[in-house]
Amino acid sequence: MTDTFALPNSLRSQPDANGHFGAFGGRYVAETLMPLILELEKVYKEAKADPAFDAEYAELLRSYVGRPNPLYYAARLTEALRAKAAPGKGAKIYLKREELNHTGAHKINNCIGQALLARRMGKKKVIAETGAGQHGVATATVAALFGMECKIFMGAKDVERQKPNVFRMKLLGAEVIPVHSGSSTLKDSMNDALRYWVSNVHDTFYIIGTAAGPHPYPELVRDFQSIIGKETRAQMLEAEGRLPDMLIAPVGGGSNAIGMFHPFLDDTEVAMIGVEAAGEGLDKKHAASLAGGKSGILHGNRTYLLQDEDGQITEAHSISAGLDYPGIGPEHSWLHEIGRVKYMPIKDDEALESFQTLSKLEGIIPALESAHAVAAAEQVAPTLDADKIIVVNLSGRGDKDIFTVADALGVEM
């Protein structure tokens, strides 16, 4: 924690009026986009104050997304880890089942909210960037639901490694635009989505998929994803009569993690771990921008970035396409700097191992993103007393990843 920086009374009151989370966040966009960004901020403020907006959002989450999803006690995973732990050790592990949402991940929580905002602003066309394809599928889904025209920008490399999701998006009526620039992954799809947006700003709404980008996106995405933490809180109180001791969530841009963490930020007894993708290792190719990057400006916000000494962005690597991004949401950068959340790197091979472990022990095939959080829990749980409780955010299901995993394991399908 820096001693030159006074912390606010509540850690839940960020960002400030200009969209800053401490030294991070902000609005670093081309002038062409500024009027729209300012309008979005205004519309979002009005929507937040409008009970009818919240009621419609809540009803869609219930009847369309299938919320609340369960908080599940992973007894077999817990017992397996206790068997290897010292006597009296091995925390109880719960899974927040975001993978049971319609479209198979947490992404839809945010897309429903942003589509409602798009409609409120009179925009009939939506665009989105996608890495693994989960956000693309979620966006294509809400576009179908709201009768909006939809274009999804996806790195050509990701189009190749996420074929099932590409087909899903097309079935849902979206146009998938492969992006060939740069490293042909998530950051490049975001560049091209921004290029398209700046050219079509009059009639197009950009549904950003993570809690990053120019203000007010990090705030509104976090707010829409906070349903995860709110439900977890209520469900844990019902199941155990108390708050959990620790929350663990995977972090690419970090929307599922901030959604789980934010409602608990002022509960000092709840520890939090955000899990970054360490790829092949922090000394090799990875996507851990907090562990291996420094503060910079990209895609509309100031945040931790993987970059060289000249500020050129370096390529991220993760086996998980959804974590393959050289930055992180600005609120995470702030929570990292003030020390409220600990960030832990997990490598490709550790995530692969946990992908299989959870499948075999619990009958739940996790997304590779979520498998990073499971791997972190497997390392941390045995070090904690058996009466401690951990909640892992199981942010998505792993069906989309079976080809990648088979390939990594050398299995012919």
Added chain:
Amino acid sequence: MTDRLTTRFAACKAQGRAALITFVTAGDPDIAAMPAILDALVAGGADIIELGMPFTDPMADGPAIELANLRSLGSGTKTKDIFALAADFRARHADTPIVLMGYANPMLIRGADWFADQCKAAGVDGVICVDIPPEEDAEIGPALRAAGVHLVRLATPTSDAARLPAVLKSASGFLYYVSVAGVTGKQSAAQASIDIAVGKLKAATDLPVAVGFGVRGPEQAAAIGRIADGVVVGSAIVDIIGSHGDAAAPFVQDFVATLRDALHIRETAA
């Protein structure tokens, strides 16, 4: 201190024509080829040099300049090379203003003060930072102003009456009108819409108004030069460098000369 930008705009105005502002990406195709290319711009009749700082993620640029960025970085261009190039140019051309154009991250990675000092030391007259709107002026504006370097602001087709005061508040050197809502070099705006927009901007500021984005050739430059104080041509020059590489200088000079001739037509025709 002599203000090369103000002096140059005034000189062009005295000649009854718009200033010709030419953009190239620093280090495209490589740093070694740059002095000849910059000299060719001046020899062809460019009044002001806009020097692009390459960035891995140039999200405000269309394909032509994006490729130029990649060519430059691919050939190993570093920030220190760009300042050396500018200082070297300044030693050869005492009066031709240089404006650095680029993205916030490479400019600010070593701190705004470092960047502003480097600009001053190299004889850079102004900076255009695509992704620092007035709301984030504190990141770069105070450091540049302290160093006596202009921070050139951008106005766009989306800059309505409500927005314009925010843009003009911290603008200096000249006002850059981005004539299309879009990326560089992709499409061109209708001349009528440019005329209307420039008229409004000139009524709102005493700064010279230059028009860029999508200005491809002499005819269009001439049409814009009839109303604006400056015409920016970028992608069309960058395309020539993309085609001719190390041997681009004479082709660049010829093309720039056709632009400059077109701007002269105004004074004879007017």
